[in-house]
């Protein structure tokens with residue numbers, strides 16, 4: 001069947017490939033545990049689910065305004081005031097079908113064909129595809145585990161060209177879990193303002209930052225330079241609401257209008273019931289996030305100590321999200337020469353599904369999600385260690 005070039009250029013998701021193989025092995029009777037998941041293993045808080053049930057019972061089941069119901073947009077604006085001291089109005093907020101649609105719409109309204117987007121690598125899998133779908137060009141900057149996978153102003157300046165339109169920042173990061181301090185973000189933001197580079201800040205994990213690290217955001221920079229910054233966020237990771245599909249963007253009112261135009265001609269408003277649930281999440285208190293955060297810290301510590309006990313591995317301590325991203329290329333052999341082959345072997349021999357680092361633009365590493373119970377996580381990491389040791393030179 002003939003398909004448009006646009007779709008043939010997009011790479012299939014590496015996560016899906018590994019999941020398909022895992023399913024085949026499960027169908028053949030093998031016990032496979034997935035450390036490939038990108039979602040919290042907790043239930044959505046009770047009061048959030050209750051708000052959705054009430055919305056249904058009250059018949060709140062019709063179209064809403066495209067950018068979201070006013071009270072939700074106002075609550076999102078309030079979020080930025082509460083956590084980052086930023087004054088925003090409802091006109092600065094659009095509610096989207098997950099954080100992913102925020103990013104999709106942003107690239108659609110910001111990029112002209114050939115515009116370059118700087119993407120620090122390792123990066124979240126969808127960034128290059130989202131840029132490509134907007135006819136943009138991804139320019140990657142490799143970061144190192146020794147520097148906590150953080151990008152520097154010097155590295156950014158080295159790849160800047162007259163075609164550079166955007167930089168995408170993601171802190172805490174998927175896949176590394178590494179997190180910028182506010183001072184590090186400030187330095188990058190100052191560079192971007194000086195050079196006229198628009199910064200999209202993907203802050204979807206901002207509620208999952210672990211002490212002593214502190215949350216950091218580009219929202220205050222948006223307040224100072226509204227035409228230079230946009231912040232994308234959502235409720236998926238913080239409130240264990242991946243399936244509800246609630247994301248949002250904070251940006252200049254003109255940008256919000258442009259994004260709303262795209263959304264109005266493609267998907268319209270997000271689910272009306274999910275909007276009521278999101279409103280309950282944002283206005284119902286933050287205590288419910290504490291046990292989730294505590295569990296993640298415990299698992300991060302457990303995972304990190306196991307990984308470091310493997311030996312020839314470099315793994316910075318993540319300060320947020322729920323991923324570890326060890327550099328394991330010391331173990332590569334002629335038969336297992338890269339992260340994809342290693343993940344295939346680990347699936348087969350350890351019964352653990354992982355996403356290869358290549359999917360995130362760093363073939364030296366593998367991504368381990370610790371969004372599952374401590375005991376299963378511990379068993380998986382022991383089995384991975386055994387397989388790695390069998391590859392020892």
Ligand SMILES: Cc1ncc(COP(=O)(O)O)c(C=O)c1O
Pocket residue numbers: 038097098099100101124170173174202204234235236242245246247
């Ligand atoms: C870094 C990052 N940004 C954005 C998203 C999109 O989240 P959502 O489920 O809200 O679309 C994800 C989800 O995995 C992510 O890891």
